[in-house]
Amino acid sequence: MVTGASSGIGRAAARCLAEQGAGVVAADLHRQPRDGDHEVGGPASTVDLIRAAGGKAVFVEADVTSAPDMRRLVEAAAGELGGLDIMVNNAGIWHGRRTIIEETEAEFDSTIAVNLKGVWLGCKAAIDHMVRAGGGGSIVNIASIAGMVGLVTEPAYSASKGGVIGLTRQLAVDHARHRIRVNAVAPGFVETAMSRPAMGVNPEHDLIPWPRLGAVSDVASAAAFLASDESEWITGAVLTVDGGYTAR
Numbered sequence: 006m007v008t009g010a011s012s013g014i015g016r017a018a019a020r021c022l023a024e025q026g027a028g029v030v031a032a033d034l035h036r037q038p039r040d041g042d043h044e045v046g047g048p049a050s051t052v053d054l055i056r057a058a059g060g061k062a063v064f065v066e067a068d069v070t071s072a073p074d075m076r077r078l079v080e081a082a083a084g085e086l087g088g089l090d091i092m093v094n095n096a097g098i099w100h101g102r103r104t105i106i107e108e109t110e111a112e113f114d115s116t117i118a119v120n121l122k123g124v125w126l127g128c129k130a131a132i133d134h135m136v137r138a139g140g141g142g143s144i145v146n147i148a149s150i151a152g153m154v155g156l157v158t159e160p161a162y163s164a165s166k167g168g169v170i171g172l173t174r175q176l177a178v179d180h181a182r183h184r185i186r187v188n189a190v191a192p193g194f195v196e197t198a199m200s201r202p203a204m205g206v207n208p209e210h211d212l213i214p215w216p217r218l219g220a221v222s223d224v225a226s227a228a229a230f231l232a233s234d235e236s237e238w239i240t241g242a243v244l245t246v247d248g249g250y251t252a253r
């Protein structure tokens with residue numbers, strides 16, 4: 006299961022997992038990718054791309070801030086694909102550059118609702134299912150380097166991503182005994198519909214040691230590694246995928 010699977014990083018993660026043989030529930034508010042004509046694979050939906058490549062995928066319309074929607078997603082995975090082994094909590098929003106003086110309470114509330122409560126609800130539904138199914142599973146939460154270091158002008162977003170990192174570590178401790186691993190990927194600056202308004206205008210990009218911005222495939226392959234059995238003894242980790250930004 007991948008949330009926010011219609012665009013950007015979630016789309017790449019869903020396709021990467023499908024290429025590696027997973028049946029994918031692709032969950033999003035909309036089936037089609039976000040506007041802007043910059044998605045890898047063009048305007049086709051993620052599930053259509055996966056099926057065209059011979060993979061197995063179902064789209065489920067869902068809002069990660071809704072507990073009933075998250076439970077319905079897990080039921081769809083169990084019903085249509087036979088179970089839930091991997092959950093990638095990826096859906097997220099960013100309202101753009103704001104100081105805390107400029108940021109509105111409504112922007113704070115919606116950022117926390119999608120980026121933090123959405124991950125909490127996704128973990129809750131997935132872990133409940135995995136424990137009842139006898140244990141075993143891998144959860145990958147897409148955080149951000151904004152939850153690890155101070156980035157300029159993103160107060161609510163940074164708070165939400167710091168929360169995701171704390172939640173990831175806590176759940177890893179509680180559910181290791183169920184053989185459920187919980188890890189986070191913390192991407193740096195990656196070219197997607199979300200980050201597009203900041204491209205070319207964010208001086209932080211010049212501080213990335215590696216000489217390019219991130220691509221969605223960079224994050225997808227890290228998520229797929231943490232989802233796979235190759236990372237069996239890794240839990241509670243935060244894997245930065247940032248071209249060295251936080252190594253400075």
Ligand SMILES: NC(=O)c1ccc[n+]([C@@H]2O[C@H](COP(=O)([O-])OP(=O)(O)OC[C@H]3O[C@@H](n4cnc5c(N)ncnc54)[C@H](O)[C@@H]3O)[C@@H](O)[C@H]2O)c1
Pocket residue numbers: 008009010011012013014015032033034035038039067068069070095096097098099119123147148149150191192193194195196197198199200
């Ligand atoms: N792009 C970056 O530079 C970057 C950096 C660090 C972390 N991230 C994180 O990666 C994740 C994916 O970001 P992206 O850049 O691919 O964004 P994106 O905007 O390109 O894609 C996000 C997808 O999530 C979906 N979504 C939004 N709210 C939702 C909701 N309530 N319920 C279900 N789906 C919802 C959108 O419809 C969209 O398809 C986010 O959590 C983001 O914070 C992105």
